[in-house]
Amino acid sequence: NAGVMQNPRHLVRRRGQEARLRCSPMKGHSHVYWYRQLPEEGLKFMVYLQKENIIDESGMPKERFSAEFPKEGPSILRIQQVVRGDSAAYFCASSPRNGEVDYNEQFFGPGTRLTVL
């Protein structure tokens, strides 16, 4: 059973370009979370999705950022018109169940390191 997969592992973009980050959850997991890690900081929650639904996007910037988790295929985090401040590591995690009721282990991918020139 492969773990959470993210690609690309490294992404370089110039200011104003678009960045697309992909995340394939573990087999059988239907819950996906995106986090951003700035240098020397912890992970900050961005968005929580289930298949075809955004459940909680309270941590995501209102502009330029969007996320989806279609019925088929990976979850996508899209950043339009990137700026230097978007440079960070973006981690995806998946879990098999909703965390409100039960122990909720999130399995993390290796991350995508975005550099904006």
Added chain:
Amino acid sequence: GEDVEQSLFLSVREGDSSVINCTYTDSSSTYLYWYKQEPGAGLQLLTYIFSNMDMKQDQRLTVLLNKKDKHLSLRIADTQTGDSAIYFCAGSYGQNFVFGPGTRLSVLP
């Protein structure tokens, strides 16, 4: 909102015990976690503790939870060079995890 704090750096000698501390402000978390992040990698769950427990031991790892003081600690016995990494504590609040800034553990030979 919830705030989780950790000291940023810790150095220990190989074979000694390491104690990594974490404080949090919101006590409603049902579970508290410790994750390990090695260079260039994602986070790996080390252990977790249910909020009504005071202590949990798992091989070289001991987690202590003081709910009154909102303090969580991770003790690594017989620290090895392979333990060098960043350690994050986190609490789960519904679907969301709130992470501390991480403690960078350096193990000296």
